[in-house]
Amino acid sequence: MKVVKFGGSSVANAVQLEKVLDIVKSDEKRKIVIVSAPGKVTEADIKVTDLLIEYYDLYESEQDTTEIIEKIIQRYASMVEELQIEKSVLEDIATSIKGLATLERGDNPYLRDTFLSAGEDNSAKLIAVFFQSRGVKSRYISPKEAGLIVTSEPSNARVLESSYANLAKLKNFEEVLVIPGFFGVTETGNVCTFSRGGSDVTGSILAAGVEAELYENFTDVDGIFAAHPGVVHEPMSIQELTYKEMRELAYAGFTVIHDEALFPVYQAKIPVVIKNTNNPTHAGTKILASRTEKELAVVGIAGDDGFASLNISKYLMNRELGFGRKVLEILEKFDISFEHMPSGIDDISVIMRERYLTEEKEQLILEEIKKVLAPDEIYFEHNLSILMIVGEGMREKIGVTAKGTTALSKRGINLELINQGSSEVSVMFGIKSDKEKAAIRALYETYFN
Amino acid sequence: MKVVKFGGSSVANAVQLEKVLDIVKSDEKRKIVIVSAPGKVTEADIKVTDLLIEYYDLYESEQDTTEIIEKIIQRYASMVEELQIEKSVLEDIATSIKGLATLERGDNPYLRDTFLSAGEDNSAKLIAVFFQSRGVKSRYISPKEAGLIVTSEPSNARVLESSYANLAKLKNFEEVLVIPGFFGVTETGNVCTFSRGGSDVTGSILAAGVEAELYENFTDVDGIFAAHPGVVHEPMSIQELTYKEMRELAYAGFTVIHDEALFPVYQAKIPVVIKNTNNPTHAGTKILASRTEKELAVVGIAGDDGFASLNISKYLMNRELGFGRKVLEILEKFDISFEHMPSGIDDISVIMRERYLTEEKEQLILEEIKKVLAPDEIYFEHNLSILMIVGEGMREKIGVTAKGTTALSKRGINLELINQGSSEVSVMFGIKSDKEKAAIRALYETYFN
Numbered sequence: 001m002k003v004v005k006f007g008g009s010s011v012a013n014a015v016q017l018e019k020v021l022d023i024v025k026s027d028e029k030r031k032i033v034i035v036s037a038p039g040k041v042t043e044a045d046i047k048v049t050d051l052l053i054e055y056y057d058l059y060e061s062e063q064d065t066t067e068i069i070e071k072i073i074q075r076y077a078s079m080v081e082e083l084q085i086e087k088s089v090l091e092d093i094a095t096s097i098k099g100l101a102t103l104e105r106g107d108n109p110y111l112r113d114t115f116l117s118a119g120e121d122n123s124a125k126l127i128a129v130f131f132q133s134r135g136v137k138s139r140y141i142s143p144k145e146a147g148l149i150v151t152s153e154p155s156n157a158r159v160l161e162s163s164y165a166n167l168a169k170l171k172n173f174e175e176v177l178v179i180p181g182f183f184g185v186t187e188t189g190n191v192c193t194f195s196r197g198g199s200d201v202t203g204s205i206l207a208a209g210v211e212a213e214l215y216e217n218f219t220d221v222d223g224i225f226a227a228h229p230g231v232v233h234e235p236m237s238i239q240e241l242t243y244k245e246m247r248e249l250a251y252a253g254f255t256v257i258h259d260e261a262l263f264p265v266y267q268a269k270i271p272v273v274i275k276n277t278n279n280p281t282h283a284g285t286k287i288l289a290s291r292t293e294k295e296l297a298v299v300g301i302a303g304d305d306g307f308a309s310l311n312i313s314k315y316l317m318n319r320e321l322g323f324g325r326k327v328l329e330i331l332e333k334f335d336i337s338f339e340h341m342p343s344g345i346d347d348i349s350v351i352m353r354e355r356y357l358t359e360e361k362e363q364l365i366l367e368e369i370k371k372v373l374a375p376d377e378i379y380f381e382h383n384l385s386i387l388m389i390v391g392e393g394m395r396e397k398i399g400v401t402a403k404g405t406t407a408l409s410k411r412g413i414n415l416e417l418i419n420q421g422s423s424e425v426s427v428m429f430g431i432k433s434d435k436e437k438a439a440i441r442a443l444y445e446t447y448f449n
Numbered sequence: 450m451k452v453v454k455f456g457g458s459s460v461a462n463a464v465q466l467e468k469v470l471d472i473v474k475s476d477e478k479r480k481i482v483i484v485s486a487p488g489k490v491t492e493a494d495i496k497v498t499d500l501l502i503e504y505y506d507l508y509e510s511e512q513d514t515t516e517i518i519e520k521i522i523q524r525y526a527s528m529v530e531e532l533q534i535e536k537s538v539l540e541d542i543a544t545s546i547k548g549l550a551t552l553e554r555g556d557n558p559y560l561r562d563t564f565l566s567a568g569e570d571n572s573a574k575l576i577a578v579f580f581q582s583r584g585v586k587s588r589y590i591s592p593k594e595a596g597l598i599v600t601s602e603p604s605n606a607r608v609l610e611s612s613y614a615n616l617a618k619l620k621n622f623e624e625v626l627v628i629p630g631f632f633g634v635t636e637t638g639n640v641c642t643f644s645r646g647g648s649d650v651t652g653s654i655l656a657a658g659v660e661a662e663l664y665e666n667f668t669d670v671d672g673i674f675a676a677h678p679g680v681v682h683e684p685m686s687i688q689e690l691t692y693k694e695m696r697e698l699a700y701a702g703f704t705v706i707h708d709e710a711l712f713p714v715y716q717a718k719i720p721v722v723i724k725n726t727n728n729p730t731h732a733g734t735k736i737l738a739s740r741t742e743k744e745l746a747v748v749g750i751a752g753d754d755g756f757a758s759l760n761i762s763k764y765l766m767n768r769e770l771g772f773g774r775k776v777l778e779i780l781e782k783f784d785i786s787f788e789h790m791p792s793g794i795d796d797i798s799v800i801m802r803e804r805y806l807t808e809e810k811e812q813l814i815l816e817e818i819k820k821v822l823a824p825d826e827i828y829f830e831h832n833l834s835i836l837m838i839v840g841e842g843m844r845e846k847i848g849v850t851a852k853g854t855t856a857l858s859k860r861g862i863n864l865e866l867i868n869q870g871s872s873e874v875s876v877m878f879g880i881k882s883d884k885e886k887a888a889i890r891a892l893y894e895t896y897f898n
Contacts, residue, residue: 244795247764251794259765266764313872315696315715316708321786328774337770341790345700345837346693347872388794399858401867406855409848418850418876420867423762423796427867 001171003032003212005181005203008039008047009220010277011123014082016041020127021134023218023280024176032170032210033138034181034203035127037119038075048075048119056115059101072097076126089129093122109154110190113183117191120180120199128178138176143184146170146177148205150184150192157184157192159205159264167209179206200261208268215265217257218277223285224249224256226300227444231437236448240286241299245390248426252302252388262287291392297400298391298447303440305433306354307339307384309417310365313347314375323373324348330368334361339386340419340428349417351430354382384416385436387429389443395424404429407446413439450620452481452661454630454652457488457496458669459726460572463531465490468726469576470583472667473625475729481619481659482587483630483652484576486568487524497524497568504549505564514550521546525575538578542571558603559639562632566640569629569648577627587625592633595619595626597654599633599641606633606641608654608713616658628655649710657717664714666706667726672734673698673705675749676893680886685897688732689740690748694839697875701751701837711736740841746849747840747896752889754882755803756788756833758866759814762796763824772822773797779817783810788835789868789877798866800879803831833865834885836878838892844873853878856895862888 004024010016024030037048055068073094080090100115124140131138147166150157163184170177181199186192194201200217207215224246225235241249243266250259256274265272275284310331317323324341327350331338340351362380369378394400401420404427408415417430431439455469473479486497504517522543529539549564573589580587596615599606612633619626630648635641643650649666656664673695674684690698692715699708705723714721715738724733759780766772773790776799780787789800811829818827843849850869853876857864866879880888 243764244762248794251767260768263765311870311872313693315692316712318700318786318788319709321784322777322781324787324790325774325777325781328771328777332771332774335770337767338773339767340792341773342868342870343789344870344872344875344877345697347870347874349870349872398861398863399855401864402851402854402858405851406848409851412847414847415850415869416873418867418869419791420864421760421791421793421796421798423760423793423798424865425796426793428793 001031001210001212002027002029002214002216003034003203003207003210004030004216004218005034005199006036006218006277007199007220008036009041010218011035011127012038012041012045014079016277017079017083017127017130019277019280021131021136023277024131025136029213030216031173031176032206032212033127033176033178034199034206035120035123035178036181036199037123038079048072048123049116051075052115052119055100056112059115060105060111062105065101069097069101076122079126083130083133085130085133089126092125096122110192113154113193114191116193117180117183120182124178124180131176131178136176137174138178139173141170141177141179143180143202144189146179148184148202149187152186152188152190152192155193156195159184160187163205164209167206168211170206171210200257204261204264207270208264211268212270215270215272217272217274219256219274220276220278221256222276222279222282223274224254224300226448227440228253228302231303231440232444235444238285238299239283240288240291240293242289242291242392243287244425245299245392246287248388248390249300249302251304252386253304254300254302294393294396296391297393297397298389300390301387301440301443301447302390303385303387303436305383305385305436307351307386307430308354308357309381309384309430310350310352311347311377311379311381312349312369312373312375313377314373315346317346317348326373327369330365330372334365340417342417342419351384351386351417381416383433384430385433385439387431387436387439387443388426389429389447390426392425394427401427403446404443407442408439411438411442413442450480450659450661451476451478451663451665452483452652452656452659453479453665453667454483454648455485455667455726456648456669457485458490459667460484460486460576461488461490461494463528465726466528466532466576466579468729470580470585472726472729473580474585478662479665480622480625481655481661482576482625482627483648483655484569484572484627485630485648486572487528497521497572498565500524501564501568505561508550508564509554509560511554518546518550525571528575532579532582534579534582538575541574545571559641562603562642563640565642566629566632569631573627573629580625580627585625586623587627588622590619590626590628592629592651593638595628597633597651598636601635601637601639601641604642605644608633609636612654613658616655617660619655620659649706653710653713656719657713660717661719664719664721666721666723668705668723669725669727670705671725671728671731672723673703673749675897676889677702677751680752680889681893684893687734687748689735689737689742691738691740691841692736693874694748694841695736697837697839698749698751700753701835702753703749703751743842743845745840746842746846747838749839750836750889750892750896751839752834752836752885754832754834754885756800756835756879757803757806758830758833758879759799759801760796760826760828760830761798761818761822761824762826763822764795766795766797775822776818779814779821783814789866791866791868800833800835800866830865832882833879834882834888836880836885836888836892837875838878838896839875841874843876850876852895853892856891857888860887860891862891
C-alpha cells in the first residue's frame with residue numbers, strides 16, 4: 001500500500017485533477033490519497049487557504065462575508081463544472097463554506113483552524129466524488145472518521161500516539177480513501193491544524209499509520225535539487241538521500257518538504273519519494289534510511305542567512321568547569337536555542353538564528369554573561385550565513401572538506417566558522433552573508449561538476 | 450627592570466652557574482632572579498627535587514635518612530667547591546636540609562611541600578652568595594620576606610591578590626634579588642607549592658608584581674619550535690607569538706612554558722621571552738599581547754593524543770531547547786570538563802580528555818543521557834588526537850584551513866572533527882591517534898616549507 005499526497009498546485013484546477021486521477025489509477029497500490037486545498041497554478045490564482053484567511057478575518061470582525069464566500073465556492077464550482085461531476089457535491093461544499101459563518105465567534109480558540117481546514121476538507125470531498133465519477137472506487141474520509149487525534153494546540157497541533165491504532169484500520173477499506181491534509185481533531189472533537197508542513201504532515205502520519213511501503217509526495221518539481229535553482233543554474237536533482245541528509249538540507253533552507261513532516265515516516269522507517277504531478281514519469285527524489293548509492297560523498301549544498309554568533313573569549317576558559325554550560329543556560333533563559341558552538345581553547349562562539357534576537361535581548365545577554373562569567377571579550381556578530389555540505393558518504397571519503405575549503409579560499413571567501421561533528425553527515429561553514437550565493441556556486445561546481 | 454628566571458638545568462652545576470652569572474651581569478636591568486632547584490645536565494644527574502621526594506618518603510615512613518641527606522647536601526657542596534665561594538653558605542644549606550627531619554610528621558598537610566621547597570630555597574641562597582662573590586651586589590629573598598602569599602592548598606597553591614602590593618616593594622632594593630621559585634607562604638606562614646609550572650609561575654608573578662618591562666625565562670632550548678622536534682626534523686623556532694597562541698599550543702602538547710604560568714604576565718601585559726642559558730645570544734621566542742610580525746598566518750602546529758568523543762544523535766535534536774546544555778550538565782556531574790562540542794543538526798559530539806573517563810563512568814554517563822534525553826544513538830569514541838594549527842594571523846588570511854585540510858587528505862588522513870570558532874586563533878582537527886605524527890609532519894610541511 002502506498003500513501004500519496006498531492007500539494008496545492010496539484011489540486012488547483014480541473015487540468016491538474018485529471019493528472020492526479022491518472023497518477024492514482026496507474027498504480028493500484030495507491031490506496032490512500034492526502035490532498036491539500038486548491039492552490040496556485042498561474043500567478044493570477046489565489047490559494048483557497050488565503051481566501052479562507054480573508055473570510056475568517058471578515059467574519060471575526062463582523063464584516064460582510066457574502067462576496068468572499070462566493071469567491072471560495074466559485075473555486076470549487078469551476079472544477080466541478082469542468083470535470084463534469086455530480087452537482088450535489090458542490091451543494092455539500094457550499095453548505096460547509098457558508099456554515100463557517102454560523103460558528104460561535106467570541107472565545108473560540110479553534111475558530112481560525114476550523115475556517116482554514118475547510119480548504120483541504122472540501123478539496124477531499126470533491127476529489128473523492130471525481131474519482132468515483134471516473135470509475136475509481138473511492139471514498140472521502142474526514143480526519144475525525146479516520147481517528148487522526150491531535151493535541152489541543154490551535155495552529156500547532158501534534159499527532160497523539162493513540163491515533164496510530166485508529167489509522168491502521170484504514171488498511172481494511174477496499175476503496176481509495178481521500179483524506180484532507182493539514183488538520184486533525186482533538187480528543188474533544190475540535191478541528192486543530194498542524195503548524196508547519198501542512199498536508200505533508202498528514203501524509204507522513206497516514207503512511208506510518210497504515211505501515212505503507214512508500215509515501216509518495218507529489219509537488220510541482222522533479223524532486224529535490226542538489227542546490228537551490230535560484231542560485232545555481234540548472235542544478236541536478238538528487239536521486240536518493242537519507243532522512244538525516246534531508247534534515248541537514250532542510251535546516252539550511254531546503255523547503256521542498258518540511259523536515260518535521262518527515263518525523264513519523266522516519267520513525268516508522270517508511271521511504272518517501274518526492275515527485276512531480278506534472279511530470280510523473282520522472283523518478284523524483286527518494287528519501288530513505290540508507291542510500292543504495294553509497295559512493296556519492298555529497299548529495300547537496302544548502303545555504304541560509306539570518307544567523308548571528310555570540311563570541312566570547314577568556315584566558316584559561318577551558319580550565320573553568322561549566323563555562324560552556326553556563327553560557328547555554330543564560331541563552332536558554334532568553335529562549336534562545338543555540339545552533340552550533342564551535343570553540344577554541346579560550347574562546348567559544350555560539351551560533352543562533354537572528355530571529356531570536358532583539359537589540360534589547362542582546363544587551364541583557366551581554367550584561368548577564370559579563371556578570372556571571374567575567375569574560376575578557378564578548379560581542380555579537382551579525383549577518384552570518386550557514387552553508388551545509390551534506391552527504392553521509394563523507395564518512396568514507398577523505399578530502400571532502402579539503403575540496404570545499406579550497407573552493408572557497410580560491411574565491412577569496414573567508415571562513416568565519418567551521419564545524420564538523422563525528423557523525424560526518426555534513427560540514428558546516430559560517431561565512432558573511434554577502435558571500436553566500438558566490439559560495440554556494442563555488443561549492444556546487446566543486447562537488448557536482 | 451627585568452625579571453629573569455632560570456630553570457633546573459641552568460642551575461644544575463658550577464659551569465651552568467657561571468653562565469647564569471654572565472647573563473645577569475650583561476644587563477643591569479636584570480634585577481630579580483628566580484631560580485629552580487638544581488636539575489639535570491647529564492643523564493647521570495639526579496634532580497635535587499627528586500632527591501627531596503625520596504628524603505620526604507623515607508622520613509615520612511620513619512626510615513633512615515642519613516644517606517639521602519648526605520646526597521642532597523653533596524649536590525650543593527660540589528657547586529660551592531667548584532665555584533670557590535664561602536663555605537658558610539654550605540653550612541646554612543646543610544642546616545636547612547637536616548632541619549627538615551625535625552619537622553612534625555603526623556597531621557601536617559604542608560610537610561611534603563616544605564621538603565620539596567628546600568631545593569629551590571637553598572639554590573637561591575647559594576646563588577646569591579655566588580653572585581656576591583663575583584662582585585654582583587645581590588641578596589637572597591625568601592617568598593616569605595618578599596610577601597608572596599598564596600592560598601592554603603598544599604601542592605596546588607594560587608597567588609593571593611594581596612601579594613602584588615608586597616612584591617611591588619621589591620623594586621626599591623638596590624641589589625640583585627635572588628628568589629626561589631616554585632612556592633609561596635600561606636597567610637599563616639606555611640610553605641605551599643604551586644601545582645604546575647613550578648618556578649615559571651613565581652617568575653610570572655614577580656614580573657607582574659614589580660611591573661617588569663620583560664620577563665625572561667631561561668631554559669635549555671632556543672625558544673619554542675613551530676612543531677615538536679621529536680616529530681618534525683629540525684623545526685624552525687618561533688620568533689614571536691601571542692599569549693593566546695601560546696595557550697593554544699600549550700593545550701595541544703607544547704610544554705616549554707606552562708600556560709597557567711603565563712596568566713599573571715598576561716593580565717599585566719608584560720612580554721615574556723623564552724631563551725637558552727646555553728646560547729644566550731639567540732633571540733629566543735617572545736610571547737606578547739600582539740605580534741609585530743603580523744604577516745605570519747600560522748605560528749605553530751601542535752598535536753596531542755588522549756582525547757575521546759561522546760557522539761550523540763537524535764532526529765530533530767536542534768528543535769529541543771536545552772539539549773546541548775543538558776548533555777554538558779550531565780558530564781559536569783561526573784566532573785568532566787568538555788573541550789569542544791562540534792555539532793551537526795541532529796548530532797552533537799563532545800570532546801574530552803580520556804583521563805577524565807573510566808569504563809564505569811562511561812557506562813553511567815551513557816545510561817543517564819539515555820534516560821534524560823532519549824537519543825537515537827549514543828557512543829564513546831576513543832584514541833583521538835587533537836591537532837591545533839595556531840596563528841592569530843589566520844583572521845586576515847584566506848585559505849589557511851583549505852591548505853591544512855588538503856595536506857591531510859593528500860596523505861589519506863580522515864578528519865573526524867573540525868572546529869574553528871570565530872576568534873580564528875586556531876583551527877582544530879580531530880583525527881585518529883595513529884595518524885598524529887604523519888599529520889603533524891604534513892601540516893608543518895604545508896605551512897612552513
